[in-house]
Structure formats: C-alpha cells, structure tokens
Amino acid sequence: MRTRCEIWAPAKLNLGLRVLGRRADGYHDILTRFVAVDLYDQLVFTRRIAGGVSLQLQVDSAGVRPGEFPLDEGNLILRAVRLVERAAGIRASLSISIRKTIPIAAGLGGGSADAAATLLAMTRLYGIDVPPRELGAWGAQLGADVRFFLGESAAMGRGRGDELTPISLFRQWWAILVTPPVFVSAGDVYGDLRLTLGAKAANFHDCRDREGFLAALRRSHNDLEAVVLRRAPEILLWQGRLREQGAAGVFVSGSGPTVFGVYMSQPSEKTVQSLRGGGTGARVEVARPVTTPLALVVQ
Numbered sequence: 001m002r003t004r005c006e007i008w009a010p011a012k013l014n015l016g017l018r019v020l021g022r023r024a025d026g027y028h029d030i031l032t033r034f035v036a037v038d039l040y041d042q043l044v045f046t047r048r049i050a051g052g053v054s055l056q057l058q059v060d061s062a063g064v065r066p067g068e069f070p071l072d073e074g075n076l077i078l079r080a081v082r083l084v085e086r087a088a089g090i091r092a093s094l095s096i097s098i099r100k101t102i103p104i105a106a107g108l109g110g111g112s113a114d115a116a117a118t119l120l121a122m123t124r125l126y127g128i129d130v131p132p133r134e135l136g137a138w139g140a141q142l143g144a145d146v147r148f149f150l151g152e153s154a155a156m157g158r159g160r161g162d163e164l165t166p167i168s169l170f171r172q173w174w175a176i177l178v179t180p181p182v183f184v185s186a187g188d189v190y191g192d193l194r195l196t197l198g199a200k201a202a203n204f205h206d207c208r209d210r211e212g213f214l215a216a217l218r219r220s221h222n223d224l225e226a227v228v229l230r231r232a233p234e235i236l237l238w239q240g241r242l243r244e245q246g247a248a249g250v251f252v253s254g255s256g257p258t259v260f261g262v263y264m265s266q267p268s269e270k271t272v273q274s275l276r277g278g279g280t281g282a283r284v285e286v287a288r289p290v291t292t293p294l295a296l297v298v299q
C-alpha cells in the first residue's frame with residue numbers, strides 16, 4: 001500500500017454568484033459558476049506506524065498571517081481525517097504537511113480545497129474504495145464548497161453550491177486576484193444580505209468560446225458584493241484599479257474579501273508590481289484556470 005501522497009489543491013473563483021433565497025438549514029440557495037485556478041496549497045500526507053495524526057504548516061507558507069491557521073481539531077483538514085476514520089472504521093496515523101499559498105478566509109475556497117485533498121489522500125493511503133458520489137457527500141458534510149474540488153474544474157453550483165453540473169469553459173484568460181488584509185466571515189456576509197428576491201436564475205449562459213465567455217462576464221454579478229463592500233470599502237478602490245488595467249470583468253469571489261479582474265491577455269509584471277506596491281498589505285496574485293481540480297502529484 002502507498003505510504004506517501006502529495007496533492008496540489010487549487011483555489012476557486014466564483015464567476016458570478018446569485019443568491020436565490022434562504023433555506024431552512026441556515027444556508028442559502030445559490031447559483032454560481034465555479035472555476036479552479038492555479039494558485040495551489042501543497043499537501044503531503046505520510047502514513048506512519050503509530051502516533052496518531054499531526055499537522056504541520058511549512059514556514060514558507062505565503063498564504064498565512066500569524067495565528068490564522070489553527071493546527072488543532074478545528075482545522076478542516078483534521079475534520080476531514082476524522083470524518084473518514086468514522087465512515088471507514090479506521091484509525092489513522094498520519095503526518096500531514098501543508099505549504100499554504102491560498103489566502104485564508106478569502107473567498108477562494110482554500111480550506112475547502114485542503115479538506116477535499118485530505119479526503120482523496122485518505123482514500124488512497126488507506127485503500128478505501130468509495131464511489132465518487134459518496135466521497136462528494138462526505139465533502140458536502142465538511143462545507144458547501146468541498147464537493148466542487150472533488151469534481152470537475154469548472155462547474156455550475158446550485159443548492160448550497162454543492163449540487164454541481166460540469167460546464168465547458170473558455171480558458172484563455174488570466175485573473176489578477178487581490179486579497180485585502182481584512183477579515184469578513186462568510187456566515188456574517190450571508191447573514192447581512194438584504195434579499196431582494198424575485199431571483200431570476202441569472203444569465204449563466206454557455207461560455208465555451210471567447211465570445212460567449214465575454215458575454216457571460218458582462219452579465220455576471222455577485223449578489224454578496226454589496227455586503228462585502230459595506231464591510232470592506234477599500235474593495236471599491238481595488239475594483240477601480242483592476243478596471244484601469246483593462247479587466248474584461250471585475251468580481252468579488254465568494255463572500256470575499258478577494259476581488260479579481262479577468263484579463264484576456266497576460267498581465268505584465270509591471271502591472272502586477274504596481275498593484276503590489278504602496279504598502280496596502282493586500283496579497284496580489286496572477287492565476288489561470290486549470291483543467292484538473294485536485295492535482296495528485298506524487299502517489
């Protein structure tokens with residue numbers, strides 16, 4: 001049996017997000033277009049003879065500010081381990097090392113991607129034969145976005161965001177992601193939403209070619225944006241700066257605070273450096289859509 005497994009877990013962007021209504025379970029029904037992009041957390045899982053489960057954060061983890069990444073049982077990675085232990089009736093002894101690059105609590109799905117990577121690694125390392133559908137259901141127990149990372153690299157999400165339909169997507173574009181140094185909780189953002197329903201099921205048109213993609217960008221909108229802007233008004237300035245650089249569309253991802261611009265040609269180093277300058281404390285990254293949601297690098 002394998003004893004080591006390395007997985008690169010990507011970030012996701014929401015190219016549009018409509019909130020359709022409140023649900024009885026405390027969540028909201030949404031309609032969103034998920035796209036995985038090449039900003040990766042790198043996770044290495046190593047089985048050991050005994051000693052239980054340990055989690056270490058690599059010191060060169062760009063995505064983490066001090067105290068932001070709990071290494072205890074509250075971490076979604078360890079919750080994923082416990083879930084598999086219960087579901088498969090095993091007791092894991094495992095060392096997990098993560099090099100975190102995806103900004104935390106940023107609307108980029110980093111925690112969910114790490115949880116999905118953990119579910120996949122556990123099934124490989126412990127030879128657990130679980131059908132994809134069931135693995136997805138395990139993921140959905142951990143968070144609304146986890147299932148996306150276990151499926152296709154571009155998908156429409158309905159329900160809580162975990163009822164997924166793969167989509168074909170034009171992929172010749174770049175995104176500049178800006179994550180300002182503010183904390184906005186997803187629960188608070190959804191909780192603050194003034195729902196003006198009537199919720200037409202947005203214009204999530206086909207976007208497999210350049211033209212369709214550009215049309216879809218023009219019609220897309222994130223309903224959570226207004227709430228995020230109230231909590232972090234500096235995002236408005238970032239939206240302006242991203243537009244100035246020629247963005248074909250500018251969106252808040254998920255419940256923020258990350259805002260991203262979509263560009264049809266590769267942003268120059270000069271552009272990126274100018275956005276990084278000025279001591280704002282914001283993370284600025286360039287990313288492209290990927291074709292594999294979870295990249296199993298070494299088994």
Ligand code: C5P
Pocket residue numbers: 026027028029030142143144145159160161186187188190191
């Ligand atoms: O599932 P996850 O833990 O990522 O969601 C965080 C919070 O965001 C939820 O507790 C809920 O308050 C809110 N949420 C929601 N509707 C969704 C997704 C998330 O209300 N579709």
